Amino acid sequence: MINYEAVIGLEVHVQIKTHSKVFTRVGAGFGHEPNTLTDPVVLALPGTLPVMNKAALDAIIKAGLLLGCDIAPVCKWDRKQYFYPDSPKNYQISQYDQPICLGGSVEIELPGAARNLMGEHKKIPLTRIHLEEDVGKLNHHATDSLVDYNRAGTPLMEIVSEPAMQTAEEAFAYLTSIRNTMIYGGISDCDMEKGQLRCDANISIRPVGEKKLGTKVELKNLNSISYVRDGIAHEIKRQLAVVAAGGKLVQETRDYDGVAGTSQSLRSKEMAHDYRYFPDPDLMPVHVDEGWKAELRRACPELPFDKQRRLIADYQIPYTITSVLIPDRALSNFFEATAQLAGMGRSQAVGNWITNDLLRELGAAKLPLSASKISAANLAALIQLIDAGTLLNAAAKEVFATMFATGEAPVVIVARLGLAAAPTDTGELEAWCRESIAANAKALAEFKSGKDSAINAFKGPIMKAAKGKANPKLVDETLRRLLAEA
Amino acid sequence: MSAPLHFQTIAELSAKLAAGQLSAVELTQAIIARTKAIEPRVHAFNSFDEPAALALAAASDTRRSAGQSSGALDGIPVGLKDVIAVAGQPLTASSKMLANFVSPYDATVTQKLQRAGAVLHGRLNCDEFAMGSSTENSAFGPSSNPWDLTRTPGGSSGGSAAALAAGAAVATLGSDTGGSIRQPAALCGLVGLKPTYGLISRYGLIAYASSLDQIGPFARTVEDAAIMLGAIAGHDPRDSTSFKTAIPDYRAELKTRRSPWKLGVPKEYFGAGLDPEVGAAVEKAIAFYRSQGCEIREISLPHTQYCLDTYYIIATAEASSNLARYDGIRYGHRTSAAKDLLDVYQKSRAEGFGDEVKRRIILGTYVLSSGYYDAYYLRAQKVRTLIRQDFLNAYREVDALITPTSPIPAFKLGEKSADPLAMYLCDIYTIGVNLAGLPALSLPCGFTQSGLPIGLQLIGQPFREADLLATAHSYEQAHGWNTQFPSL
Numbered sequence: 001m002i003n004y005e006a007v008i009g010l011e012v013h014v015q016i017k018t019h020s021k022v023f024t025r026v027g028a029g030f031g032h033e034p035n036t037l038t039d040p041v042v043l044a045l046p047g048t049l050p051v052m053n054k055a056a057l058d059a060i061i062k063a064g065l066l067l068g069c070d071i072a073p074v075c076k077w078d079r080k081q082y083f084y085p086d087s088p089k090n091y092q093i094s095q096y097d098q099p100i101c102l103g104g105s106v107e108i109e110l111p112g113a114a115r116n117l118m119g120e121h122k123k124i125p126l127t128r129i130h131l132e133e134d135v136g137k138l139n140h141h142a143t144d145s146l147v148d149y150n151r152a153g154t155p156l157m158e159i160v161s162e163p164a165m166q167t168a169e170e171a172f173a174y175l176t177s178i179r180n181t182m183i184y185g186g187i188s189d190c191d192m193e194k195g196q197l198r199c200d201a202n203i204s205i206r207p208v209g210e211k212k213l214g215t216k217v218e219l220k221n222l223n224s225i226s227y228v229r230d231g232i233a234h235e236i237k238r239q240l241a242v243v244a245a246g247g248k249l250v251q252e253t254r255d256y257d258g259v260a261g262t263s264q265s266l267r268s269k270e271m272a273h274d275y276r277y278f279p280d281p282d283l284m285p286v287h288v289d290e291g292w293k294a295e296l297r298r299a300c301p302e303l304p305f306d307k308q309r310r311l312i313a314d315y316q317i318p319y320t321i322t323s324v325l326i327p328d329r330a331l332s333n334f335f336e337a338t339a340q341l342a343g344m345g346r347s348q349a350v351g352n353w354i355t356n357d358l359l360r361e362l363g364a365a366k367l368p369l370s371a372s373k374i375s376a377a378n379l380a381a382l383i384q385l386i387d388a389g390t391l392l393n394a395a396a397k398e399v400f401a402t403m404f405a406t407g408e409a410p411v412v413i414v415a416r417l418g419l420a421a422a423p424t425d426t427g428e429l430e431a432w433c434r435e436s437i438a439a440n441a442k443a444l445a446e447f448k449s450g451k452d453s454a455i456n457a458f459k460g461p462i463m464k465a466a467k468g469k470a471n472p473k474l475v476d477e478t479l480r481r482l483l484a485e486a
Numbered sequence: 487m488s489a490p491l492h493f494q495t496i497a498e499l500s501a502k503l504a505a506g507q508l509s510a511v512e513l514t515q516a517i518i519a520r521t522k523a524i525e526p527r528v529h530a531f532n533s534f535d536e537p538a539a540l541a542l543a544a545a546s547d548t549r550r551s552a553g554q555s556s557g558a559l560d561g562i563p564v565g566l567k568d569v570i571a572v573a574g575q576p577l578t579a580s581s582k583m584l585a586n587f588v589s590p591y592d593a594t595v596t597q598k599l600q601r602a603g604a605v606l607h608g609r610l611n612c613d614e615f616a617m618g619s620s621t622e623n624s625a626f627g628p629s630s631n632p633w634d635l636t637r638t639p640g641g642s643s644g645g646s647a648a649a650l651a652a653g654a655a656v657a658t659l660g661s662d663t664g665g666s667i668r669q670p671a672a673l674c675g676l677v678g679l680k681p682t683y684g685l686i687s688r689y690g691l692i693a694y695a696s697s698l699d700q701i702g703p704f705a706r707t708v709e710d711a712a713i714m715l716g717a718i719a720g721h722d723p724r725d726s727t728s729f730k731t732a733i734p735d736y737r738a739e740l741k742t743r744r745s746p747w748k749l750g751v752p753k754e755y756f757g758a759g760l761d762p763e764v765g766a767a768v769e770k771a772i773a774f775y776r777s778q779g780c781e782i783r784e785i786s787l788p789h790t791q792y793c794l795d796t797y798y799i800i801a802t803a804e805a806s807s808n809l810a811r812y813d814g815i816r817y818g819h820r821t822s823a824a825k826d827l828l829d830v831y832q833k834s835r836a837e838g839f840g841d842e843v844k845r846r847i848i849l850g851t852y853v854l855s856s857g858y859y860d861a862y863y864l865r866a867q868k869v870r871t872l873i874r875q876d877f878l879n880a881y882r883e884v885d886a887l888i889t890p891t892s893p894i895p896a897f898k899l900g901e902k903s904a905d906p907l908a909m910y911l912c913d914i915y916t917i918g919v920n921l922a923g924l925p926a927l928s929l930p931c932g933f934t935q936s937g938l939p940i941g942l943q944l945i946g947q948p949f950r951e952a953d954l955l956a957t958a959h960s961y962e963q964a965h966g967w968n969t970q971f972p973s974l
Binding site: 283 | 692
């Protein structure tokens, strides 16, 4: 029995977030009335010409720099020709033999042994990244089809990996990493529901140990991150089944139906398009000099995985917290700002408040982080109040909820609502402590015999006597002093 | 005795307008009347907007009376080849495909002419999508040569030449991809200028072959051509292939510039196929320049024999791509007999395009196809570089080149329409200039025994139109062929 392995390469399309389209000034965007983001150039009216949008080229060069690609010295344009109603010119302006970015790699993280453990990291090599224009959208109805050209001409980059992945999990991790990187770079929002991130997969299988690639199947319409994982897993299973049944795989393009979890053949190799690429005579090659690249390099942020490693090392916070913070660049920045203000030893508390309380409140209110009224300084102040014993946990939760609603400083809220721990009357506290020790001989004996946690048994009655407002730190200190004497 | 109003030059008419001896409305009315008189015989126009023309003329008169005239073109009726977009006007490329298309936007040259005050009165017939040398490929029927109505005015900008020669415009614009301005200028006894590639914005010009197309003027005189060129030249942010270069005052330069001293005569342009009368007229023009003290030197452009093949690979490849947008989906002709999407494409295009356009689309599709690209398109691009190099080598020895424009004078309508290869040979002296991206102009240099105009071609150096115009101007001043007009 031969063992087979899968080989997967991904072609990922990422819409670049620019104000205007890639070859004309009309605005780019999602969710507008059909055919309102058009102009004579987008509609390919007779006589119109494309003019390159520099912001789109900036963005793809930045993406290339983030992924360690070589940036070509010249950006050259080609026409990719095929007839389809979503393509107004019936050719797409793209890059064929001279992509702007060559090589590079995407760092991925595979699932760890447990949720709280970092998984294995790998680098998936890239073949190229090139720039092209997006096409419009067809809406099919019972007897006709309508075209919306709002999307047509939106800058789009195609990130092509080497056939270097083996599992659906790797593909999933690859896509996640690309998404995080593009969001960090401000290059794209990568919202798959809005079509800002799209993925096709090339999948083949071969006997383990074989160097030659097997017959390739291109799987299209992997329109959500989970479809990518499910679709690839399904295709690998399908190919293994074909081979196991003594069948032969054919080179083809298949369409994946994520809802049904099935795929069907779109076209075979013989039906493949001849795109008749040739250099676009309407666009001049653009030279990318060192100064231009250096400027974009300065605008490149720290990569998500680098930041994760740094947060773990510098702030001593657990992996699980970083894995919540890292995918959201703004959230991880908010963590850093707060942790720095909160001071040494309080980073984990900062992480917990952000990943538990803040995210829960934002989720409940359906708000983005940018709409949060809690400043880093105020959250740091809250954590310091708790740490100083001024604020008890239950009260702190209440203060936090008010901060979220009003944006006020915690001290203001504490004062207004009278939530501070009881002012320390040391005499009264000491009396309660003595009473509690005297009332619990068993716990006293256990503590004396070295069971430190026995001290907690004395705290309940003290808190009860203090109506919950005693400073727990002071209670603990007083108890220990008295127990030492007892 | 001065010529009738409709045969006068921009220079003459603008002086009269400036002096208040003539109003723009009177001039436009005269041109409209002339147009109505000749159009049934010449068929130079695809569309004509009399109310719009008169409104533009009236606006020009208002400006002038307010002391705000825009210059030499203010109030001058100018016709545009029907491949140049004018907002709110039909734009057909002489094709059934665009028979009902109205452009919602202006070409850059249209805006420039409007800013200069020109009265844009009509859109002129041409070969369908500017493919041809006789206007016989127009879906709306050919134009006739005003000098002999049984003959072609040339093409593809034949309507632009015929209208001007017949007095139905004071100047016109055409487009030149392989000779489409110069050849009709030669056949109709006019000055026709194809500027350096990149001097004029192509935004709003229906593309035939993007790397070769260039808009340029037809005029009665070199001075008028200089005025027109000055109005339309210059970098356009909407055309990436337009060049950032200072635009001189071409008209003023005519008087201050010395004509180039060394003229090259490419021996390859005087071989078999050259009509003896045309050859003799060009030889006389060469003799004139020699008599003026110019050094005449025979030079060689060794790759000339490959020009036609190279052109028909590159131009058709680009055309096959440029014309893909005419699919019946968003605008233009759409078949009524479609069962499915493929039918919409195939039948709309089969019905909408004429034979020559189809021929070039098929040829262009073929040369770009997988497995043929290297042998045809890529090789043609390399040959194109060699052809350009031929010219640049020549310019190390001489300042400009002098050749015939067309190997033959105007031929009979129908004479070549059944034989595409014979038709392609009409462009044999003009095509190299487009492949090399150079400026060139045709100017009248005499008539045949039977009274047909003959054209002389001067080929200049990149972006040195001022030198080219000065060289032509000195010849024109000494001859005056342009004071003769067709009798119709």
